[in-house]
Amino acid sequence: MTGLTSSRKLDHLHLCARTDVAFGDSGFSEVRLVHNAVPECSASDIDIRTEFLGRKLSAPIFIAAMTGGHPDTAEVNKNLAAAAEHFNIPMGVGSQRAALENPDLRDSFTVVREAAPNAFLAGNISAVQLRDHGLEWADRAVEMIDADALCIHLNFLQEMIQVEGDRSAVGILDTIRNAASELKVPVIVKETGSGLSKEAASALFDAGADALDVGGFGGPSWAKIEKARASDKAHQNLGDTFLEWGIPTAVSVFEVAQVRKGPVIATGGLKNGLDAAKAIALGADLAGMALTLLPSALEGKDALFERIETICGELKTAMFLTGATNISELANVRYYLTGTVSEMTNK
Numbered sequence: 001m002t003g004l005t006s007s008r009k010l011d012h013l014h015l016c017a018r019t020d021v022a023f024g025d026s027g028f029s030e031v032r033l034v035h036n037a038v039p040e041c042s043a044s045d046i047d048i049r050t051e052f053l054g055r056k057l058s059a060p061i062f063i064a065a066m067t068g069g070h071p072d073t074a075e076v077n078k079n080l081a082a083a084a085e086h087f088n089i090p091m092g093v094g095s096q097r098a099a100l101e102n103p104d105l106r107d108s109f110t111v112v113r114e115a116a117p118n119a120f121l122a123g124n125i126s127a128v129q130l131r132d133h134g135l136e137w138a139d140r141a142v143e144m145i146d147a148d149a150l151c152i153h154l155n156f157l158q159e160m161i162q163v164e165g166d167r168s169a170v171g172i173l174d175t176i177r178n179a180a181s182e183l184k185v186p187v188i189v190k191e192t193g194s195g196l197s198k199e200a201a202s203a204l205f206d207a208g209a210d211a212l213d214v215g216g217f218g219g220p221s222w223a224k225i226e227k228a229r230a231s232d233k234a235h236q237n238l239g240d241t242f243l244e245w246g247i248p249t250a251v252s253v254f255e256v257a258q259v260r261k262g263p264v265i266a267t268g269g270l271k272n273g274l275d276a277a278k279a280i281a282l283g284a285d286l287a288g289m290a291l292t293l294l295p296s297a298l299e300g301k302d303a304l305f306e307r308i309e310t311i312c313g314e315l316k317t318a319m320f321l322t323g324a325t326n327i328s329e330l331a332n333v334r335y336y337l338t339g340t341v342s343e344m345t346n347k
Ligand SMILES: Cc1cc2nc3c(=O)[nH]c(=O)nc-3n(C[C@H](O)[C@H](O)[C@H](O)COP(=O)(O)O)c2cc1C
Pocket: 012, 013, 016, 064, 065, 066, 067, 093, 094, 095, 124, 151, 153, 190, 191, 192, 193, 215, 216, 218, 219, 220, 267, 268, 269, 270, 288, 289, 290, 291, 292
């Protein structure tokens, strides 16, 4: 018996793998890093190592939360974890709710720690579930994969369009405050496609979040995904109406960086290492990716390793061409903003 939560996770994975679930513009096409015609460094000297929540990483790439919770998701999680271990980059597992409800489903998560004994792994639970079930769920989620951090996700757009969604956000900041003060591991609060404004980011940092993932607009659209899953007209229409909802990732990173009290992760529509470089120049510490890694993660370990090599190569190329030899220098390179991103940031 897998249950509703579990089969929903499999639905999501299949929909994302087989159909075009992305929607909208993350804004990175309107960010241009300033070309340095005389970079005075050698491409072979570019150093992409960095640090995140006290951990040394070999690249500023975060494998963002996607899956687990159904037996058929174990293989893809194993491939993602093997990549996290091989490249010494962090990985977040998908929502652990299904396995918290039904411990028989733990294997699709525990496989991650088995394949990545040394990698930085983040557990995942929704803020609503944490509020409703209490800290015991968070402790169990952390213990399940021996997590180095816990991602608490916010997904109210999805909840509104999902037929079976949770529609109360009352008490969420208190829930995060409590988790941040009581849990043994750092708390990363993440949006999942609608982005964080500077006001929301401030409130979350003030509530004790150790890091934030902006989860901006321009990647997989939960309005589109839940519309495809909905069988009734009312929810399908709601999905349509709110297709454009959200803060483009580039704008969200720019805003959150202004109020930062901890590391910032950029996810939402990053497609390659150049987008990663732009995100870091805008103020992110790590560039997170989910959907763009999914096809190769489903194909197998070799394909995924090759994809991540390519992304790191693109990041290094962008750094060389801006004259940034390390990630701190990349964070300070000059950029131009055009179009909507320029208008939304007043810059
Ligand atoms: C198939 C799929 C499942 C996801 N499941 C979760 C989840 O369970 N928990 C979560 O916090 N985010 C989840 N996400 C959101 C991602 O972690 C990420 O924030 C978002 O997809 C934006 O990044 P991207 O554009 O690189 O995909 C999921 C994304 C995908 C594509």
